Amino acid sequence: MKLTFLGSGSAFTTGDGNWQSNMLIESERGRRLLFDCGTDARLSLAEAGLGARDIDAVYVSHLHSDHVGGLEWLGFSTFFDPTAQRPILFIEQSRVTTLWANILSGSMARNGLSTLDDYFDVRLLARDGFFLWEEQRFSLTPMLHCMDGSVPLISFGLRFETSRARQLITSDTLFEPQRHGEFYSWADILFHDCETSYQQDGRPSRSGIHAHYEDLKTLSPELRRRMWLYHYQPGPKPDAKADGFQGFVAKGQTFDL
Template sequence: MKLIFLGSGSAFTVGADNFQSNMIIETQTGKKLLLDCGSDIRFSLHALSLSYLDITDIYISHLHSDHVGGLEYIGFSSKFDPRCEKPIIYCSKDIASLLWNNTLSGGMMSIEGDLANLDTYFQLYKIELNGYFTWEGIEFKLVKVNHVHNSYYLMPSYGLFFEITGQKVFITTDTKLSLETNGEYYQQADLIFHDCETSIFHTPVHPSYDDLITLPSEIKQKMWLYGYQPGKLPNAEKDGFLGFVKRGQIFDFSEALISVKS
């Protein structure tokens, strides 16, 4: 089992050297689960000699365009290619209720001779509150994260916690640093993939490198950083982290000892 970073950049990363932080989990048989499907997806897949033909299962963490903006490409391409079956989308029930009406319908509702809906393009698997989904024998628990609060309510957004070959993995997707609510996952995980802002202009919806550097060493030493802005990066290894993930980097979980390939 492998975790492959199609990109490791922020939502607004530009340039051919990196893409948005979408990932693929791939089994030894070649089955693939896409973790988020941002607007860069057709380019980031192509850079690794992949395409929509390789995408049959998709997890969606939340509704920002760097996580869902590529679903139109996957949906249209799969529907009108007779080689494809409908891809499966896994997402939390509260996100599922918004995905079509708030995000996809404007561009995908009208097709020649008919009005389409989400079922036209995808099979939808809705995950209950505090629930999980199972894919290829792996149980993926949804972790509610604190990404954006608009003063009325918390935008639905979910990280993933799962176990592969005895290794417990926490992928934050997008979150503020919220140890008071999700500290148990930081403690339980053997490996953490955490979004990290490196811009000098910090936003309030992601942790900055300066935030993360204050974490206890026992957490930092199992943490890889992604979702960063272009430019010179701090020396993460010197500061106690495992490092910054690079585009195309592969984490191989086929054995108990994880191997990393660039």
């Protein structure tokens, strides 16, 4: 199994040679699971030589457009192709109504003639649950992305263990080492959300919805040695390797899992 970052940039990445941080997991049999399907997905997949018919399943971490904005393209592309099958859609169960009613139905309902199930083979997941794909178990990992008023917005990363290592993909998350310590300790390799925005005077510019590089630098050397960083802004980046990290993930970089 291998993991490819179709892009490694932030939500608003544009014109810098990168794409949004959507990932592709490929099994030994050549089947493909898309980790999030953002607005860039059709373009980043095309750059990788792939199209809608090459995607067998999608996992949705949360409902921001850089993670679900490409589902209309994927659903329509397979729906109107008589030779294509519905992709499997893995999604935490409390999100599915909002995904359809607030995001996709405006165009995909087709005057009430269609539902989400017409486009995808929907598999609902428990908040603390898991799913099996190609005999691999993936466990949902809740991460606090931001506060929507008084309501926490949770993004569900994934934990999974292969014959080589235990992997954690955080998805979008705040810097919360106390809350996430158990997950950090468990993983041999961590792919961690990381923003890299700075003010003109060099001070970190924290959005309040992602883990900032300067905060991640305060983690222990042992933990930084296991950590790859992604979902960063365009422009110059710090020297992550010099600071003890594995480095910043590059667009198109592939990891043998």
